[in-house]
Structures are given as C-alpha cells and as structure tokens.
Amino acid sequence: MASSFSDAVKRLLVGRPFRSEDRRAPALKKRIAMPVFASDMLSSVAYAPDEILLALSLTSLVALTVAPWIGVAVGAVILVIVACYRINVKAYPSGGGDYEVASKNLGPRAGLVVAAALLVDYVLTLAVSMTVFAAYITTAFPVLAPYRVPVAIIGILLITLAGLRGSRATPVLLAVPTYLFLGAVFLTMCVGLLRVGAGDLPQAETADYTVAHTGINDEATLGLATVLIVLRAFSSGSVALAGVQTVATAVPAFKKPRGKNAGNTLLLSGLLAALMLTGLTYLASVTGVKYVDDPHLYLMRPDGSAVSAEYEQEPVLAQLAHAIFDNAPVMFYLVVLVAALVLIVAANTAVEGFPGLASRLARDGFLPRQLxxxxxRLTFSNGILLLAFAAILLVIATQASATT
Known part of the structure; x- marks a missing residue:
C-alpha cells in the first residue's frame, strides 16, 4: 500500500516513464540554443553590476566614474574568454567541455581538478541564481521580503522538478524569458541613454544617500587600499563570465556544423553580455545608484542618519528601472519580473550541466556509478537531486544572500 502511494505521488510529480526513443531530442537551431545555453552568461548582468558597486563601496567610490570602466574591462575579458572557447568548441565538438580538454591535453589529474571546479560552479550557479531570483521577487513584492530563503528554496525545488520531468518542450519554453530579458535590458539602456543625452538625467532613489567612510585616514594606505578594492571590484564583476563553459558542454545539442554554430553562439552571447554590463554600470554611475553590504551600517540618508535595519536594498537593475521609468511604474515591474524569469532559465543550465558532467565522471570511474x-524520465535523476541538495544547503547557510 505504501509502495503504491509513493508510486502514485512519483507519477504525479515526475510523470510516466519515457521510452528510450521518446528522448531523442532534435538538434537545436542557433536562435533557440543561444537563449537556452547562454542564459547563464546573459543573466549574470542582473547581478554583476551589484558586485562591482558593492566592492567599490568599501572606499566610497560608488559615485565616481570607476564603475563604468570596470564594466568595460570585464566586458573585454568576456570577449577574450569567448574567443578562446570558440577554438575549444570547434576542436572538441563532443561536448566534454573543459573536462575533456584538460584530460586530453594535461592528463587525467588535471581533468579531475577542472571537473571538480565545474561541479562546484554548477552548484554555485543554481544557488546564486535562485538567491538573486528571490531578491528580485521580493523587490517586486516587498511583503515577501522576510521569506527570501523559502522563496529561493521553492525556486530550486521547481527547477529540480522540471529537470526530473525532462520535458522535450523545455528548450523552446526556456528561450522566451531570455529574449524577454534581452529586450527589457536593452530597452532600459536605450531609454536611460536617451534621457541622459536629452539632459533629463534620471536619479536613483539612493542618489542622495552616502556611503559611510572606511575610516582610513592615511593617504598612502588609502591609495593602496583603493587600488586593491578596484581590483576586487573587477574580480567581483567577473561573475559575468559565468556560463561561458555551458555552451561548450552543449555542443552536441546544436545543429550541424555543431562546432561552428556553438562558436558563433558564444560570440554573439559574449558581445551581448559585454554590452549590457558596460551600459548598466555606466547608467548606475550617472544615476547615482548606491549598493552596499549591510545597508543599515554603511548607507546614510541625506540627513546623516543610517537607514533602518528593515531597509530592503533593491538590485542595481531594479534601481535603474525605478529611475529610468519613473513615469511608467509598470515598466519597473516588467523589468524586475523578467529578470527573475531569466534567472530561472540560468538555474536550469546547472540542472542540465551538473548531472551530465557527474555521469561522465561516473562512467570514467571517478564518482559513484549511480550518478x-x-x-x-531518462534524466540523470540522482545527479539532479544531489545538485539540488547542495544548492539548498548553500542557500540556508548564507540566508539567501549572494554577497555572504
């Protein structure tokens, strides 16, 4: 009886078993493959500007013109990395990605190091994507702010369930939020730049706020600290590089010629990510966006008082949408909700990538064969469940804070 009940629940959640021929997924065209496999890289601009401003806030440089130049530098690095990966996907079209490249050229030990790093990266991708997803959801619906951790966990569970079901319609469905996100970000950038050019400079809600001074009074020490913090801002902003390897591991899913199509997809995705990151960091600078860690300690109101402990800090993209579309509040909600949607798509790349890499390592004898x-449903369900468990632990440990 208990077995029958558990089977009924399993069928309700996961669905009926697939036959082997049911999972012969068709090769994807570039216009579908790009938004599906590059969503991790593209969606990173929803939180990369936050990381840049967060690092710069340590020396009260938020209001200066440093952030846009860091955005340009990170964008340049994105293009360099993409150029390197284009060579890899053409030379190794089997979909092994970095693990295959390292194993064949540097030996199995190097391959294992790379594989371990990638597995950790997939766990972080799922945890961070759902953490930022929760931040955007609570920005759109402030009443949910006290429940950010449950919102992130629910997001992970929904993504896990979708991965376990393994629907063949998933690629087309996942492409839509990515295109919507691209449209929302570029619309925000275009309207913002037009308003700046017209002299109608929009100001963020935090523009009149100040960031508490670091307390460093010695000029030499402050100068050295500034250099180090700018470098830290660059490294923090490099989260925009996340997801470049996802396309490399998905080469077999492209239509022929697979290597060429995957390489072109990487190039287009890299250009879009670099352009969006540069544009958003520039607009954050000119609109006076402030973004700090522990706002109640370091963010000061115009009268010099610190914000309250209940103050909820909006992501940079949300602050920009608030300022730029100040006469059209509905656009703010559109941008925020679309950003939340694309983070779900980005999380799905981890659900696709982690089990596939884990299964390959298991076949090579480096992980338990159960993986x-x-x-x-012809998915690597054990790997999906392991990924979800690790991501949920991270979300709970950090209390759904991407900056912890």
Missing part, C-alpha cells in the same frame, strides 16, 4: 544511471 551515471538514468531515471524513468
């Missing part, structure tokens, strides 16, 4: 076994 190479497919479930009823």
């Amino acid at each position: 190479a076994t497919k479930g009823d």
Whole structure:
C-alpha cells in the first residue's frame, strides 16, 4: 500500500516513464540554443553590476566614474574568454567541455581538478541564481521580503522538478524569458541613454544617500587600499563570465556544423553580455545608484542618519528601472519580473550541466556509478537531486544572500 502511494505521488510529480526513443531530442537551431545555453552568461548582468558597486563601496567610490570602466574591462575579458572557447568548441565538438580538454591535453589529474571546479560552479550557479531570483521577487513584492530563503528554496525545488520531468518542450519554453530579458535590458539602456543625452538625467532613489567612510585616514594606505578594492571590484564583476563553459558542454545539442554554430553562439552571447554590463554600470554611475553590504551600517540618508535595519536594498537593475521609468511604474515591474524569469532559465543550465558532467565522471570511474544511471524520465535523476541538495544547503547557510 505504501509502495503504491509513493508510486502514485512519483507519477504525479515526475510523470510516466519515457521510452528510450521518446528522448531523442532534435538538434537545436542557433536562435533557440543561444537563449537556452547562454542564459547563464546573459543573466549574470542582473547581478554583476551589484558586485562591482558593492566592492567599490568599501572606499566610497560608488559615485565616481570607476564603475563604468570596470564594466568595460570585464566586458573585454568576456570577449577574450569567448574567443578562446570558440577554438575549444570547434576542436572538441563532443561536448566534454573543459573536462575533456584538460584530460586530453594535461592528463587525467588535471581533468579531475577542472571537473571538480565545474561541479562546484554548477552548484554555485543554481544557488546564486535562485538567491538573486528571490531578491528580485521580493523587490517586486516587498511583503515577501522576510521569506527570501523559502522563496529561493521553492525556486530550486521547481527547477529540480522540471529537470526530473525532462520535458522535450523545455528548450523552446526556456528561450522566451531570455529574449524577454534581452529586450527589457536593452530597452532600459536605450531609454536611460536617451534621457541622459536629452539632459533629463534620471536619479536613483539612493542618489542622495552616502556611503559611510572606511575610516582610513592615511593617504598612502588609502591609495593602496583603493587600488586593491578596484581590483576586487573587477574580480567581483567577473561573475559575468559565468556560463561561458555551458555552451561548450552543449555542443552536441546544436545543429550541424555543431562546432561552428556553438562558436558563433558564444560570440554573439559574449558581445551581448559585454554590452549590457558596460551600459548598466555606466547608467548606475550617472544615476547615482548606491549598493552596499549591510545597508543599515554603511548607507546614510541625506540627513546623516543610517537607514533602518528593515531597509530592503533593491538590485542595481531594479534601481535603474525605478529611475529610468519613473513615469511608467509598470515598466519597473516588467523589468524586475523578467529578470527573475531569466534567472530561472540560468538555474536550469546547472540542472542540465551538473548531472551530465557527474555521469561522465561516473562512467570514467571517478564518482559513484549511480550518478551515471538514468531515471524513468531518462534524466540523470540522482545527479539532479544531489545538485539540488547542495544548492539548498548553500542557500540556508548564507540566508539567501549572494554577497555572504
């Protein structure tokens, strides 16, 4: 009886088993593959500007013109990395990605190091994407702010369930939020730049706020600290590089010629990510956006008093949408909700990538063989569940804070 009940629940949640021929997914065209596999890289601009401003806030440089130049530098690095990966996907079109490249050229030990780093990266991708997803959801619906951790966990569970079901319609459905996100970000950038050019400079809600001084009075020490913090801002902003390897591991899913199509997808995605990051960091600078860690300690109101402990800091993209579309509040909600949607798509890349890499390692004898076994829906269900468990632990440990 208990077995029948558990089977009924499993069928309700996951669905009926697939036959092997049911999972022969068709090769994807570039216009579908790009938003699906590059969503991790593209969606990173929803939080990369936050990381840049967060690092710069340590020396009260938020209001200066440093942030746009860091955005340009990170964008340049994105293009360099993309150029390197284009060579890799053409030379290794089997989809092994960095693990295959390192193993064949540097030996199995180097391959294992790379694989371990990628597995950790996939866990972080899922945890961070759902953490930022919760931040955007609570920005749109402030009443949910006290429940940010449950919102992030629910997001992970929904993504996990979708991964376990393994629907063949998923690629087309996942492409839509990515295109909507691209449209929302570029619309925000275009309207913002037009308003700046017209002299109708929009100001962020935090423009009149100040960031508490670091307390460093010695000029030499402050100068050295500034250099180090600018470098830290650059490294923090490099989260925009996240997801470049996802396309490399998905080469077999492209239409022929697979290597060429994957390389062109990488190039287009890199250009879009670099352009969006540069544009958003510039607009954040000119609109006076402030973004700090522990706002109640370091963010000061115009009268010099610190904000309250209940103050909820909006992501940079949300602050920009508030300022730029100040006469059209509905656009603010559109941008915020679309950003939340694309983070779900980005999280799905981890659900696709982690189990696939884990199964490959299991077949090579480096992980338990259970991770190479497919479930009823012909997905690597054990790997998906392991990924979800690790991501949930991270979300709970950090209390759904991407900056912890």
